[in-house]
Amino acid sequence: MTKLQELKKVIIKANPEIVGCGDKNCQNGHYPYQVSEDGAVDWGGCPVCVKNGIYLPPEREIRLADVLIALKECNHKISDRFLVESNGEFHYFDKMTGHFAETVINWNLKNNDLNNQSKPTIDFLHKLLCKNNS
Numbered sequence: 001m002t003k004l005q006e007l008k009k010v011i012i013k014a015n016p017e018i019v020g021c022g023d024k025n026c027q028n029g030h031y032p033y034q035v036s037e038d039g040a041v042d043w044g045g046c047p048v049c050v051k052n053g054i055y056l057p058p059e060r061e062i063r064l065a066d067v068l069i070a071l072k073e074c075n076h077k078i079s080d081r082f083l084v085e086s087n088g089e090f091h092y093f094d095k096m097t098g099h100f101a102e103t104v105i106n107w108n109l110k111n112n113d114l115n116n117q118s119k120p121t122i123d124f125l126h127k128l129l130c131k132n133n134s
């Protein structure tokens, strides 16, 4: 698995709605097509998530908000040590002194998709999220 794939796995764990068709009837690709009078359910593959018998649910893009939620859920102490500015810059933050360190990474807000972030951003988030989540 690449760093990006590992990172996605951790972020999706914290934000499960990233994966799936969004149809409330769909249960991991199983879809209730018909309910007979005796209440028996005729299950089939979800028309969106299952293609040729293979479960391949759609995934929406992973945005900065998903990363922030994953950071918060993964390790509270980590998210306490960071500040994310409105321009997408991540800074270390020293609670004792109240000072910021220089910019650690810069999330590209104009291309707000994890797939389109720089390698240093992916590497840094991987270090933060994947090392502390195993």
Ligand SMILES: [Zn+2]
Pocket: 020, 021, 022, 023, 026, 027, 029, 046, 047, 048, 049, 050
């Ligand atoms: Zn589905």
